[in-house]
Amino acid sequence: MAFLSRAKITSRVLSSFNITEQEFSTSSAKKLGRLSVDKDLSLADELIHLEISGLSPEQKITLHSSVSSGTSAILESFGHYVADHNGYISLAKHQSVGGDYHGIEPMGPLSFMKPSILNKRKHHRFMMKDPTKPFQINFRVFEDFIHSLDDTLAQNRFEIDPDLSISRTYVAPGVVEIPVWDGKVRATLYLPPGKGPFPGVVSMSGGYPGAMKYKAALLASHGFAALALKYFGEDDLSDDFFNVKIEYVEEAVRFMMNNSAVDDKNGVGVVANCYGATIALAAASVLPEGLIRCVACINGWSFPSGQLTYKGECLSPKFKPILLTSLSSDGIRRWNYCYAISGKRLDKIQSLSLNFFERHDISYLFVAGEDDGYVPAKLLSSVTTDILESVGHPDYEVVSYEGAGHLIEHQYYPLARVAWTFGEAHLNGGKQPFHSSAQNDSWPRILNFLSDKLETHVG
Structure with a gap:
């Protein structure tokens, strides 16, 4: 017997999403370059491709990423990159030379996030209690290398608009x-x-x-x-x-x-x-x-x-x-x-x-x-x-x-x-x-x- 005839239940079909390419130009003097991503909305376990262009040749930058979990706690990470001779960085091809992750880590900005020192309580775990709600990942690019998020340069990082925001979700269209x-x-x-x-x-x-x-x-x-x-x-x-x-x-x-x-x-x-x-x-x-x-x-x-x-x-x-x-x-x-x-x-x-x-x-x-x-x-x-x-x-x-x-x-x-x-x-x-x-x-x-x-x- 199908359960639909036995149980008192309600259901909701989750909305669909379109996969498109996004590009965002920086809008702050403290940020630089242009970030692009192949998917502006993707599953939580899905690989994305992040690139930074419009930099000077051999320019040093810090890529900062952050997310707010279902408990409103912030998790974040940062990596150090050096642009190639064309002023270009691909996380799939270029290595991070410092920060929270090292080497070629295409998903390093997400995989290596840690609870922010700005949280009121330590040791927050990333957890979306309602998996039907997409969560937003924010990226910011800073000039030169920031060696610690405790640095004065990084203290106002959340007061600056993101260079790029993408959404991740646990539910595919129609789930x-x-x-x-x-x-x-x-x-x-x-x-x-x-x-x-x-x-x-x-x-x-x-x-x-x-x-x-x-x-x-x-x-x-x-x-x-x-x-x-x-x-x-x-x-x-x-x-x-x-x-x-x-x-x-x-x-x-x-x-x-x-x-x-x-x-x-x-x-x-x-x-x-x-x-x-x-x-x-x-x-x-x-x-x-x-x-x-x-x-x-x-x-x-x-x-x-x-x-x-x-x-x-x-x-x-x-x-x-x-x-x-x-x-x-x-x-x-x-x-x-x-x-x-x-x-x-x-x-x-x-x-x-x-x-x-x-x-x-x-x-x-x-x-x-x-x-x-x-x-x-x-x-x-x-x-x-x-x-x-x-x-x-x-x-x-x-x-x-x-x-x-x-x-x-x-x-x-x-x-x-x-x-x-x-x-x-x-x-x-x-x-x-x-x-x-x-x-x-x-x-x-x-x-x-x-x-x-x-x-x-x-x-």
Whole structure:
């Protein structure tokens, strides 16, 4: 039965956009050159080509970029460039010789943004709570090299009109947003344009109340019917972060399978990070065959510390990892789970894990950041590989990224090395340029994984 006949919902079709070329001439004596971009409105994970012309030969400039997130916090970056003999700079061809990023980084102004020192509160993470609203990136060109945004020269940077403004969005033309309040399921569904049916994906986040809807919206923009599933902290859901009944996930998966817009012949995929990934692995361990086809797990625990149950049975192993936390002098919470499992025999390690590895009908992609501030991702990746190899699992991939942190998001998403979680600043980890490179590699890998396992072709 199609869900449209069962659930009390409303929907809205998001407006379309045209891709055009823009050129903006500078209007301030403090700015120079002419910036041009090939797309004035683009998806949040889409490559753009930025050029600066009209400079003097070998002229030194600072390129400043900024964005205001959904919390009104500012993120910004700056890079140093030297014009060629024609007074021209292409970010795809010319290297940044200083600033927040170095070398040839076509998307450096976006990927390497950091919270502005002008924000009232430190450690803001870039997050668009309403992914249907485009966000604006502003670019400014300054003469010579600005070596720090603390410099007097840079203090009035936001009082100067941008040389170029572009918009980014999480929703492609025609994507439909549908609030879902069906049975116990609390979520937001995003459907691509067209009649469908579309491959179905459930998206789950970690320790953030509600759902981070932007990932589901972006998945829909790439051709998936994507459900941003809440599991705690909003609506009538429990505030208990760690204790989850997997029946709730099953109900959400069946909701998708019963949706006429979803292609249900192969089951659905799940994309999840942090504790959401642990919940996804628990669901993969126990749900009936044919519901979940594949799971993309981003920096998740395969050895949960919470209370996960299914039909009254506890899925969490008796082994409990040791939680180590400390509060630094700068007010940042540093914490980690100590598993101390590296010396245990493989059969003992398996007994500590969820039983997802027994499901040979489900494909797995594990993405891990080796500088994760929460979990020993490198160790867990190694153990996960050993487990899957030992049982002869036919279809899995484990990808571990040096220098990448906990919050591995889509391409060109700014690193949040520190972010607010549970009301305090937590160390998520990650170092540039490693984290940016990990996102550039892992996000297309996730899209291809979902497309391949759900046997469809998406954009």
